[in-house]
Amino acid sequence: MYIADSRRLTNAGAKKMIEAATTKAAAGGAAVTIAVVDAGGHVILLERMDGGKFHTVHSATTKAVCAASNRRATTSQGAVGQTLDTAHALGLALAAGPERWTAMEGGCPVIVNGECIGGVGVAGADWKTDELLAQEAVTAIGATWA
Secondary structure (H helix, E strand, O other): OOOOOOOOOOHHHHHHHHHHHHHHHHHOOOOOEEEEEEOOOOEEEEEEOOOOOOHHHHHHHHHHHHHHHHOOOOOOEOOOOOEOOHHHHHHHHHHHOOOOOOOOOOEEEEEEOOEEEEEEEEEOOOHHHHHHHHHHHHHOOOOEOO
């Protein structure tokens, strides 16, 4: 076939994801930024909570794009899950482009019926909290990240 059917993440879905993440972040006393992107890495919605640091806008967006591109959660591992030392992690980020790949936790793909329809990135808390908030955002719309 030359044409394939595909699903897409809606604005309403992105809003639901951000609401879930910001609610949980506020309850834990964190001020984070949440970015939601479509399958091509284009921003659908972005929210920086009151008190969130301005650099987290870029970090959250990069995490979301990286998760959507690799179709897996962001980690210090490479694009195919290989272990990376610091030099290789930095090299990969430079080769892919500073807005396209990161070794920082806090990004999750949005997967529905095996299809990646986008990504979410959270930045501004510790790495484990960022990761948990991204997972919370994904499950809020009935999707998975793995």
